[in-house]
Amino acid sequence: MKKSADILILHASELVTLDGYSDKPAVKSDMRNLGIIRDGAVAIENGRIIDVGKSSSLAEKYSAETVINADKKIVLPGFIDAHTHLLFLGSREEELTYKLEGMSYLEILQRGGGILKTVRETRSASIQELVKAGIERLDNMLVHGVTTVEGKSGYGLDVENEIKMLEAYKILNEKHVVDVIPTLLAAHAIPPEYKDNPDEYVDLIIDEIIPKVAERKLARFNDVFVEKGVFTIEHGRRILLRGKEYGLVPKIHADEINYLGGAELAGEVGAISADHLARASDKGLKILADKGVIGVLLPTAPMVLMDYSYPNARKMINMGVPIAIASDFNPNCWVENIQVPMFMATYFLKMTPAEVITAVTINAAHAIGLSHEVGSISVGKKADIVILDVPSHYWINYKFGTNLVDTVIKNGKIVVEKGKLKNREIRS
């Protein structure tokens, strides 16, 4: 008697499992070690992966209502976007011209544009408007293969509006099939009210915002933009340690535009990830490697900043820093297709297709503390799976600019078929 399954995927030319890295992220040459099964198969039931192996063996064991023939295609864990600023209202298209005329990102911010413009527009938005914008963005991310997204606050910059943003994330998570993991980023910019006394805003974050957000369980992580003219290392230390007292796991925007020692701080406070790292020091990188802090690299960021200083991924991988790649989706970097940062990671960070796959699956899962739930095709994990219409994983980033996604399975349900969203399955 055959066992029953909801979905059986058969005949994947390559089944990329990435199994074996759930306890510890993949580092060094293991980032190329994808655990590939040729002519691979996956059995799914009740939203979970129940078996993984060769097609011949699973076809004998299971009968399923839905059988997907993945012949000439590759099957991978759903992509995880571990760093986004998903929710905001408004847009900043005019800044593209300012940047082309030579104004820097930090100058635009100092003049009240940049993040501060988005703060004005987001403060006047309702929760419903934020959720609606989020749904559209998640739809676009999902159709490109993303099944889990980390999303930051940071465009409220006061008690009421930071909480409003995080509440919008909570509703969005209930409404949309993509999982959204919320991060408090109250320390994203100095709000205009505190322009002349930033320390007082840091006190507000520490005394009010963090306790309130933690009490309402609105965020899992606590992030700080440590940067020249924004938050200092000492601000970052105070905010991240305070969050830890309240159970919020530290993350940090580290050494993005200027070197301030963000990577070192990530190690010191026990951050789960240090993000950007374009200017990180060797000492800082060594600390990340020793402590297993995930380096979340965002290859779109130096491009949209137009400073073109890409992080040295090759050096980081050689040193043993576990690397993830993410989109940094935000109003200065409106990219809903994770395959863009993926191909940039190959052409600008010199990462192989295999390393990039690891960086948007299991290592990205580690960056958001979900490595036991998602990020690999392993028995017991969530059935979050993407099928790409290419014959081998070597085609990832080799063929670029069109969506490679054929099918997406989220929580054991087909939500994208032949590259198109199946709307009824996505929203509740």
Ligand code: NIG
């Ligand atoms: O990760 N660097 C700070 N935050 C974002 C940009 C946010 C914005 O410009 O609105 C980043 O690049």
Ligand code: FE
């Ligand atoms: Fe960011």
